[in-house]
Amino acid sequence: MTSRPNSAFLSWASVFNARMFMALVMGFAGGLPLLLTGSVLQAWMSDAGVDLTTIGFFALAGLPYTLKFVWAPLLDRFTLPFLGRRRGWLFVAQLCLVLALVYLSLQQPGISATSVAIAALLVTFFSATQDIVIDAYRRETLSDNEQGLGASLYVNGYRIGMLVASGGGLILADIVSFSTVYQLMAALMLLASLPTLFASEPSAALDRPKTLYTAIVHPFVEFFQRREAVVILLFILLYKVGDTMASNMTTPFYLALGFSKTEIGTVVKLFGFWATIAGGLIGGILILKIGAYRALWGFGILQALSTAGFIVLNAIGPSTPALAGVIAFENLSAGMGTAAFIGFMASQTDKRFTATQYALLTSLMGVPRVLISAPTGWMAEVLGWNGFFLLCTLIAIPGLLILLRFKNWNTANR
Secondary structure (H helix, E strand, O other): OOHHHHHHHHHHHHHOOHHHHHHHHHHHHHHOOHHHHOHHHHHHHHHOOOOHHHHHHHHHHHHHHHHHHHOHHHHHHOOOOOOOHHHHHHHHHHHHHHHHHHHHHOOOOOOOHHHHHHHHHHHHHHHHHHHHHHHHHHHHHOOHHHHHHHHHHHHHHHHHHHHHHHHHHHHHHOOOOHHHHHHHHHHHHHHHHOHHHHOOOOOOOOOOOOOHHHHHHHHHHHHHOOOOHHHHHHHHHHOOHHHHHHHHOHHHHHHHHOOOHHHHHHHHHHHHHHHHHHHHHHHHHHHHHHOHHHHHHHHHHHHHHHHHHHHHHHHHOOOHHHHHHHHHHHHHHHHHHHHHHHHHHHHOOOHHHHHHHHHHHHHHHOHHHHHHOOOHHHHHHHHHHHHHHHHHHHOOHHHHHHHHHHOOOHHHHO
């Protein structure tokens, strides 16, 4: 009778350990820099008087997130002479990321958009490199039964990092200069990199590529030999395109409506953060109950409807309760959609090539954020805010229609 509680205690103790702590910390380190080249940089540029078209095209600074599969095999194949195969690359990427953030803090958006773009590209390149290594590290240090909790802690840490950078950064920007904000974030990134020095190095993978050719070619050959490979890629490209396009212009939209940076930082970032967390948890539970196929349909429709909520907000004007309601709905549905979407992508990777194939799929997922979002500022200027958000709502339809091809797939019906 007394052995069962003890067994349960040991089970919990074996799960909540140093490896899980590293998943949380690495999630924070991964999420911190993301919006420093997104919404925070948009606010800085808006504050400096940069036009919407230029701000929109700064989405191209996220191109490394889309292309990270290109150099991911190099990180699988080669090992640095210190800290091991994973931690060595991770620590180097994190130190370079700190330096890139400091460099970005020294720029002046109102004077030279080109120098800001170069600095932002450096930040996103080293941030994307960090993401590659973190994904591989998490998979190699956690056992199969720990992957679910590890991924959950990583995602929560990632969102906390995004919250600190975006919500905290915008609130600080009402007190100190944006340059100081970026320097503070660089210092925080340096602190977040320190656990890398003390973490355990994962054991060398049994299927580690023996040659650079194997590391580069085999993961792609395996994937593109599948009969439905192109359909998978199209779905990943289109499923969240409307939501992503709308998100790229929300900060300029809020500022244009008359909200202060503090209101945006408090309501949009802090309130939206908890709505996203709730959406992920609710989405995960619903996926278990109704299956991934129905979840992708339902959550995709909710994402499109939540985008239309910005049209309602534009009609109401600068009302804090209305802003909170629209943001709650948008972030809740986005969290639910992301839970189903990431689960779908994970199911499409071959376990022999998880790191490189997952980098390929997540890179493609980033295409709407980078390439398709680039002209969103121009679209908003030409169509107006209502026309722009209506377009973002309707453009979600093709991705939903592709779901019809998934109905009989085992991976989609789990």
